[in-house]
Every structure is written in structure tokens, then in C-alpha cells.
Amino acid sequence: VVTVGGFDGIHIGHQALINEVLKCASWRNYNSILLTFETHPRIALGQEREPFLLSPIEEKIEILKNYPLD
Numbered sequence: 097v098v099t100v101g102g103f104d105g106i107h108i109g110h111q112a113l114i115n116e117v118l119k120c121a122s123w124r125n126y127n128s129i130l131l132t133f134e135t136h137p138r139i140a141l142g143q144e145r146e147p148f149l150l151s152p153i154e155e156k157i158e159i160l161k162n163y164p165l166d
Contacts, residue, residue, distance in 0.1 A: 097121040098129040102136060105150035106159045114163050127166035132156060 097120045103110050114130060121128035134153040139145065151159070 097124070097126050098131060100131045103130070103132045103151075103156060103160075104136075106156065114160075114165070118164065121166070128164075130160060130163075130165050132160075 097117045099113055099117045101110075101113075106114075117128050117130065120126070132153075133140070136147050136149065138147055
């Protein structure tokens with residue numbers, strides 16, 4: 097079960113989504129995967145120069161370590 101997104105700030109909505117991925121994966125005995133981006137997609141696509149980011153990638157990784165994602 098995969099979720100894909102920027103996951104900037106890992107706010108309550110992100111937390112709910114991550115928990116849903118974990119729950120669905122557990123029910124089906126599947127792996128749980130979160131895919132995020134170091135370079136913001138808007139920058140990678142040339143749509144924006146420097147969007148305001150709440151969490152740099154290092155902080156996101158530290159926060160996500162608290163979840164039992166595969």
C-alpha cells in the first residue's frame with residue numbers, strides 16, 4: 097500500500113493518511129510505503145522557484161521514523 101506526496105510538516109491530515117496506509121497494509125498483509133520528495137514537485141516541474149517548506153527532508157525523515165512503515 098503506497099501513499100505519495102510532499103508530506104510537508106506531517107500535519108494531522110498526513111498522520112491520518114499514514115495511519116490508514118498502515119491499517120490497510122496490515123489487513124492485507126501487504127507492505128506499507130510512503131514516497132515523498134526532497135525537491136518539491138513544483139520546483140522539479142519548473143512551476144515555482146522556492147515554495148515555503150515547513151520541514152526540510154532531514155526533519156521529515158526523523159518524523160517518519162516514528163511510523164512502522166516498511
